[in-house]
Amino acid sequence: MKFGGTSVGDVAAFERVCGIVANQLDRKPVVVTSAMTKVTDALLAAFEMARRDRLEDAVASLEPHFERHVEITEAFFPSDAENVFHNELRLARQEIKDLLTRAARRSLPLQMLKDAIVSYGEQLSSRLLAEALKSKGIRARTVDSRRLIVTDDEFGAAQPIIDETNELVKIELTPLIEDGEVPVLGGFIAANRGGETTTLGRGGSDYSAAIVAAALGAAELQIWTDVTGVMTCDPRVCSDAATVPVLSYEEAAELAYFGAKVLHPKTIKPAVDSAIPVRVCNTSEPELTGTMVLADSGEVPNKIKSIAHKSNISILRITSARMLGAYGFMSAVFQVFDRHRTVIDVISTSEVSVALTLDKPDNIDKVVEDLSRIGEVEVEGGYAVICVVGEGLRASTGLAAKIFNTISDVHVELVSHGASAVNLTFVVRESDAAAVIGKLHKAFFSEKVNAKSESCDLTK
Ligand code: ADP
Ligand code: ASP
Ligand code: MG
Numbered sequence: 001m002k003f004g005g006t007s008v009g010d011v012a013a014f015e016r017v018c019g020i021v022a023n024q025l026d027r028k029p030v031v032v033t034s035a036m037t038k039v040t041d042a043l044l045a046a047f048e049m050a051r052r053d054r055l056e057d058a059v060a061s062l063e064p065h066f067e068r069h070v071e072i073t074e075a076f077f078p079s080d081a082e083n084v085f086h087n088e089l090r091l092a093r094q095e096i097k098d099l100l101t102r103a104a105r106r107s108l109p110l111q112m113l114k115d116a117i118v119s120y121g122e123q124l125s126s127r128l129l130a131e132a133l134k135s136k137g138i139r140a141r142t143v144d145s146r147r148l149i150v151t152d153d154e155f156g157a158a159q160p161i162i163d164e165t166n167e168l169v170k171i172e173l174t175p176l177i178e179d180g181e182v183p184v185l186g187g188f189i190a191a192n193r194g195g196e197t198t199t200l201g202r203g204g205s206d207y208s209a210a211i212v213a214a215a216l217g218a219a220e221l222q223i224w225t226d227v228t229g230v231m232t233c234d235p236r237v238c239s240d241a242a243t244v245p246v247l248s249y250e251e252a253a254e255l256a257y258f259g260a261k262v263l264h265p266k267t268i269k270p271a272v273d274s275a276i277p278v279r280v281c282n283t284s285e286p287e288l289t290g291t292m293v294l295a296d297s298g299e300v301p302n303k304i305k306s307i308a309h310k311s312n313i314s315i316l317r318i319t320s321a322r323m324l325g326a327y328g329f330m331s332a333v334f335q336v337f338d339r340h341r342t343v344i345d346v347i348s349t350s351e352v353s354v355a356l357t358l359d360k361p362d363n364i365d366k367v368v369e370d371l372s373r374i375g376e377v378e379v380e381g382g383y384a385v386i387c388v389v390g391e392g393l394r395a396s397t398g399l400a401a402k403i404f405n406t407i408s409d410v411h412v413e414l415v416s417h418g419a420s421a422v423n424l425t426f427v428v429r430e431s432d433a434a435a436v437i438g439k440l441h442k443a444f445f446s447e448k449v450n451a452k453s454e455s456c457d458l459t460k
Contacts, residue, residue: 001029002187002209005037006226007283008125010068011075017129018136020224020286021182025138028177030216031184032145032209033129035121039065040188040202043096043118050100051110058100066093072128076135085131089124096120111155115189116197119146122186122205130184140182145208148172149190151198158190158198160211162270169215177216185212206264210278214270221271221278223263228282229291230255230262232445233307237437242445243290244305248297251305251389252278254423258345258387259310268293297391304390304399304444307437310345310359311430313383315413316368319353320375329374330354336370346385346416346425355414357385357427383413384433387425388440394421406443407436 001024003017021029034040042065049058069089077083096117103113126142133140148168151158176183187205190198200207206223213221230252231241247255249272256263262280271278272295281290297305318333333354337344340363347356353375358364364379371377393399400417403424414427428436 001222001224002032002205003034003129003283004205004223004225005034005040007224008033008035008129009037011072013283014072014076014129014132016283016286017224018133018138020283021133021140022136022138023286025182027219028180029182030173030177030212030218031129031133031140031182032187032205032212033122033125033184034187034205035125036065036068039068039121039125040118043121044114046096046100047103047114047117050103051106053104055100055104058104059097062093062096069124069128072132076132085128088127092120092124109155112196115155115199118199119186119189119197122189126184126186133182133184138182139180140184141176143172143176143183143185145185145187145189146191146195146197148185149200149208149211151190151192151200153192153196153198155198157201158192160190160200161193162211165211166215169212173212173216200266201264203261203264204266206267207270210267210270210276213276214274217274218276221276223267223278223280224283225262225280226282226284227262228285228288229280230260230293230306232305233437233441234260234309237309237434238441241441243288245289245291246297247291247293247305248391248422249293249295250420250422251297251391252293254387254389254420255306255308258308258385258389258423258425260306260308263293300390300392300395303392304388304403305392306389307440307444308387308389309433309437310385310387311433312381313345313357313359313385313427313430314364314379314381315355315357315383315427316364316371317353317355317378318371318375319378321352322375325351332374333371336367336374339370340367342367346414346427348414348416357383357414359385382430383427384430385425385427386433386436386440387423389423391422393417393424400424402443403440406439410436 007013046058046061073083073085099113099117102108130140130142150161150164173183187208188199192198227235229243231243233241235241249268253268256265278293345357368377410428410432412426417424
């Protein structure tokens with residue numbers, strides 16, 4: 001059972017989580033929690049302040065967040081004698097201050113310090129949640145994820161070493177579970193082989209939960225969040241989005257990758273590999289089933305399931321007539337992206353040119369410099385990727401035509417279809433994206449929703 005940041009955001013949320021876990025004790029749950037909402041952002045901001053020699057501001061900026069933890073302790077352990085968390089918090093404050101001081105002095109590699117600092121969000125929330133569960137009579141026990149999840153040294157986006165992790169998860173957690181205890185782990189955080197703290201990337205708690213579920217061969221992975229499952233569209237964008245009851249792994253993976261934040265893109269993999277069903281449900285509406293993600297959701301002709309989008313996209317085009325009829329062009333292009341560790345989202349090719357999209361073009365200048373040796377390069381920002389997902393795309397003819405007819409007044413820059421049979425992905429100008437999503441949502445989900453979906457808001 002993985003609880004996201006808003007699910008452990010305040011006293012009422014902690015109460016709800018305790019109720020949800022208590023209801024499923026007979027299923028022998030393992031709990032994985034995110035940091036309390038906004039805490040990860042605050043720790044990252046404090047790190048940046050410290051690095052820019054604003055140490056005092058950095059330390060002070062965290063105080064309101066420590067206070068939010070104190071509020072939980074006061075609600076769950078009204079008497080000071082029971083309050084074992086006070087000491088933890090005092091120590092954490094001191095340790096974070098030391099780490100921020102080191103960041104200001106640059107006395108350790110900064111990426112390493114950043115992960116050490118940001119890990120306190122989940123270290124604190126997991127200890128606090130275990131104590132809250134105990135206060136309700138549940139035999140909970142914090143287990144430090146950094147002893148279980150072993151990763152490489154890629155601070156900030158570490159990759160788990162799966163064999164070693166599986167072994168440790170089983171050794172550490174199985175005896176507790178068999179003994180009727182509920183292990184409570186912080187998501188997102190891990191350690192490399194040298195024992196230094198690493199993190200799995202933003203939103204990575206889902207991934208931690210999937211890794212643990214796979215290692216234990218869990219019957220189900222439950223992702224508890226602030227929406228009722230995966231919806232027909234981000235509900236912050238279209239207010240009348242509806243829950244999708246069943247998704248296939250393939251559909252969920254495409255949606256997650258193309259911007260549906262509700263599932264971390266990597267979550268799907270360990271669950272797919274171990275054939276574990278994933279359920280996405282709402283902490284505020286625990287009685288609703290939410291979305292089940294299953295190996296196979298069944299094809300429904302002419303139906304799409306959901307629309308995802310990613311903003312802030314740049315299109316890069318590379319053209320080289322020299323390559324006409326010659327092999328090795330693609331290989332040369334991809335080697336450049338490989339060398340600069342740059343991720344490509346959507347790609348479309350012709351004989352002499354390639355167009356592709358990039359979502360974090362940090363080192364774009366270097367990529368362009370290297371690509372310029374192969375051909376003429378053009379980069380343009382201000383685009384959005386729209387991804388329409390559904391097994392129905394595999395099962396029906398004419399669905400793509402219906403999609404493009406619906407938005408026939410919009411200029412489509414790039415289209416990709418066929419690599420995965422369940423998605424149709426295209427790129428439009430960022431300024432057109434809200435209207436495109438609104439029209440598609442209305443055209444494909446109008447039986448469930450009312451016509452007001454035509455106006456969507458991408459600013460939320
Ligand atoms: P948590 O903190 O629980 O991990 P996230 O903020 O990572 O939660 O993910 C939940 C959010 O994902 C929702 O509040 C919603 O705005 C967003 N989201 C984006 N696309 C979708 C979608 N298709 N269905 C449901 N939620 C979505
Ligand atoms: N707390 C981390 C983040 O905000 C991980 C997570 O919530 O999944 O990115
Ligand atoms: Mg999340």
